[in-house]
Amino acid sequence: MKIEFRFCPSCGSALSLRQIEGHDLPACPNCEFVAWKGPKVAVALVASDPQGRILVIRRGISPGRGGWAFPGGYVDDEEDPAFGAARECLEETGCEAAVDELAGVFHVVTEDGGLVVLAYRGRLTAGEPTPTPEAPELGCFDPEQLPELVFSSHRRAFDAWQAGRAQVD
Ligand SMILES: [Zn+2]
Incomplete structure (x- = not known):
């Protein structure tokens, strides 16, 4: 709104x-x-488990309700965005994550105005994916079998994540 x-x-x-x-x-x-x-600031976390699978959620709330996405959300005032990425992941999925480097910064214009999405690479460190009202369905998928993502910023973040992975391998 x-x-x-x-x-x-x-x-x-x-x-x-x-x-x-x-x-x-x-x-x-x-x-x-x-x-x-000014734009709002949101974060998304592309977090992999020890098997190299990526954690995604089926969103239980708007925007993007019913679609697949990475854990994430708006950054709180006075909160470091990287901390916000880990916080959102824990709140939405029950999984603790270590947040590594930035995968990319993506600007989108929504019907609510401008949005800057900071997408981070991360690793799941503890906890089991647990359904929540924000993520009634969730799981870890092989990168090649990731469900279609509902947000263009998250699709671009995944592309950036894959490009970064290619450089590391
Ligand atoms: Zn006045």
Whole structure:
């Protein structure tokens, strides 16, 4: 859901559109407030188990409900994104993961606005994949047999993960 400012959160005046640096932005006529727009930041974790299989979930919630994806989600304010990737993995799958290097950064524009997805490579270190409301179905798959992923950013992340794996092998 996209939230638009209608009133100035600083002084309460009704906002009006003002052209600033080429963008029409809600701005306050009585003070300095401008509702600047920036992308949200999300993480995805491409985590492999000791057999080299990749953990994916069938999403139980929107966006992408019913589709397959890597564990991930929005980064909390003041949270290191790599920590967020491990946190989301644990919350969604019951699996602890070590987060290694960045696989890639992917920008997408959704109906809710811009999104920057940081995709990490990782390794599952403890725990068994356990269904949760966010991931009612999940499992580890051979990379060659991974289900079709619902998000374009995750498909690109998997491509980047595979390209990185080729360099390591
Ligand atoms: Zn104001």
